[in-house]
Amino acid sequence: MTTATRHPVELRYATASDVEARTENSRVLLALEGSRGTVGLRGRVREPALFRDALAATLGVLASDLRYRGRDRTAYLAYLMKQGKRATAQIWEAQKAFLDASLQSEEQKDTVLDPVLTVDPDQVSLEVFSRDESAYARLAFDNTLFDGREAAHGSTFLDVPPELVNKVDRLRTYVPLSLEAHVALPAREARAPRNVEVPHAWLRGFLQVQSAATLPANTCTLAPIDLYNLLFALRTRKAKKAPRALRFELVPGAPPRMVLEPWELVLECHASVYTGTAPAVVRTFGRQRLAALARLLPHAQSVRVQLLGPGLPVFWVMDMGPATLTLALTGWTESGWSSAAAFDVLMPRAVPEGLSEKLRQRLRSEGPLSFETLVAGAGAPKDAVRAALQLECLRGRILYDIARGAYRPRELMPTPVDEAVIRFGSEREARAHRLLGDGGPGAGEVKVTKVHEVVGEGTRIHGEVVDREAVRSFFPVFTLDLEGRVKEASCGCPHFRRSGLREGPCEHMIALRLAYARQRAAEEALRQTPEGRKHIRAETRSYVRREASGQEQVYRVSLDGKLVAVEWGPRLGDARHQKLWFDTDAEARTAYFARLEELASEGFIDAASAMV
Structure with missing residues (x-):
């Protein structure tokens, strides 16, 4: 990654953060960056257990990294050489050099900003972003948590040495605890300035997750026992095949339901009923990241979940009385290019x-x-x-x-x-937007030529991209699996022929992915208008509703010209059929959409949205 893709930041810490644990009292000393003016906080903590667990959980999110890492086989190759097996010194040296280069690039990639501490008149908050750029957390402590609170308002960076997490974890809750967060901590060793070059991709993820919080969302409330049941189910099960989603089924007037795929394990929620105006189902991925909330369960009073939509961040807000933790999870743990279409709406x-x-x-x-x-x-x-x-x-x-x-x-x-x-997240993503005509010279043309729904596998998308700079057309094809990730892909451009998907997708695939997402959004918006419905002559929709017994009732409604066909019954039982003929297409279309609206009012959920 070149310097042009990084944001230089100079951090000046006069001292280092530390924890002093004594028999008569304990102190948490947080060193703040000194170039941002006078910012700080001092006070005695009223609930040491809550403070310790919340701070430790937040710092755990900061250090989390769930990206896949390959195994180091150099030790095994060295063992084979000693045994006289087929493992030459050239192979060992080559693999060792490769791993050294990979670790060096990984260290450069992991250069991120320190946590952000903000002191407001009503609270003090700490913001962190995980190393794999998939989880954002904001921990806020109200003034009621502190006795003798003294504060200087503002925002600055917080020094977090690697050993701080273990020191916070060893705090004893029966000992009085105080917090001191300011620039010059007493009797600490001075430190030299540190220069950090933050990747623009890291800044993009950090700020766009925050921007996503302003978008409309479906909101439901869970009881702490509901979150416990979810974490227990995830801990005792391991999915070996896709899909691995956490599905929320929201029906107005009914308690929310969480469904774990692929087992279809239904978890009923107990806090309150869903107060939305229409039924909704939202699938979220990367559910193992929720383990960060397990430590806070003893302090939780309620949990609120804000669901923005498929591929967009999910916000978990845990209310702990004088403390609140907001955990934002991106659409996927690996925030790859499949989510580019989702983040496109955040601008x-x-x-x-x-x-x-x-x-x-x-x-x-x-x-x-x-x-x-x-x-x-x-x-x-x-x-x-x-x-x-x-x-x-x-x-x-x-x-x-x-x-x-x-x-x-x-x-x-x-x-x-x-x-x-x-x-944009990369140069190729910027060129993809140029092909879509989103500004800049050399605009092209992107068409979705065919969409093939493969049952049990995903969606195969074919397209044509006219690249006027290359003076030719390309025909990218890829398959989105049931989790929204790329399963198979092909393109005739030089980038794909040279490296396939090893270096990421080409700009033509990204442009097709964006065009497909925009087309689906436009079609769904048009479908909700009387003008758009006039163009629909043939369509089939499935609606499902889960009964109190756990059995699913399925309605399949089809429109074909002047015919409306309805098929209904339990998912695993015998179905009943009905066919209605009308004099005109308009009458059939009116009856078709009236039946769909009637099903929605009865708490049935559009099954098509569950597969997005």
Whole structure:
């Protein structure tokens, strides 16, 4: 990764963070970066057990890395050489050199920003982003957790040495505990400045996950026992084949259900009923990352889940009284190019001149404010205000506090991040957007020529990409499996012929993936309008509803010209059939959509959305 793709940051820590555990009292000493002005906090902790477990869980998210790592076979090759087996010194030296180069590049890739600590008038918060760029956590402590609280408001970076997690873990909860977080801790060893070059890809993931918090979502509430049941089921089972999703089934007026695939294990929730207006089913992936919440279960009072949609982040908000942990999980643990289409919707539209600065200044002067309060005093339409707030989130100057439902000022960097720099995850993704005509010279043309649904495997997508810079057309093809990842792919471009998918997909595949996602979104939006429905002459939809006994009732409704066919019954039982003929296509279409709306009002869920 070249210097041009990195953001240089100089970190000046006067001392190092540490934990002092004594028999009469304990202190957690957090060293803060000193170039951002006076920021700090001091106070005695009222609930040491809650403070210890919450801080340890958050630092655990920071250190987590679930990326696949290959095995080191150099020791085995050396053993074979001693035994006189077929393992030459050249093979051993070559593999050793390869591993040394891989580890060096891995260390460069793992260069990330230190956690961000923000002291507000009403709380102090800590933000972390995992090393595999798939989990974001924000831990907030209210003022009620501290006695004798003394604070200097602002945002800065926090020093977290590797041994700090173990030291926090060894704190004794029966001993009085105090917290000191400021620039110059007493009697500590001075340290030299440290230069960090943060990859733009890391900044992009960190800020776009925050920006995603402003998008509309389906929200449900779980009881702590529901989360315990989920974590217990994941711990005692291991899926050896796809799909490996955690599926949420949300029906208005009914408690939410969580379904673990591929076992179809149904977990009933007990907190409250779903209050949405329409049934919904959302599949999420990377569920093993939820193990980070296990330590906080004894302190949890309630758990709220915000589901943005397939491929978008999922937010888990754990309320622990004076402390709140917000855990955001990206669509997949491996945030590869399959999620490029999902993150594409996070970029804001055009923002009126001066609106972003006006909103930011108001937040700095008045403190945390809800979206409705900001709209009331902005003098601009809601869409413009939302786009301006989303833009400021991408610049790192404000954040959306999901737990409180309010925007807060927070300066991630001394200077705002240029959103144009983190617009794309790679050069190939930027060229893919150029092919789609999203700005820049050399716009091309991208067509989805065929979509083939392969039962039990996924969706095979064929396309044609006209690349005017290359003065030729390419015909990419790939298969999205049931978890939204690429299973098979091919393209005639030089990049794919040279390396296949070993170096990632070519720009033509990314462009086709984006075009397919946009086409599906446009078709679904058009389908909800009377004008769009007029063009539908043949269609089949399946709706399912899970009864209290656990059995699923399935309705299959088909429209074919003047005919409406209905098939219904239990999933594993005999089905009943009905055919209705009408005088005109319009009458049949009206009856078809009326039947679908009736099923939705009765709590049936569109089964097609469950496979997205």
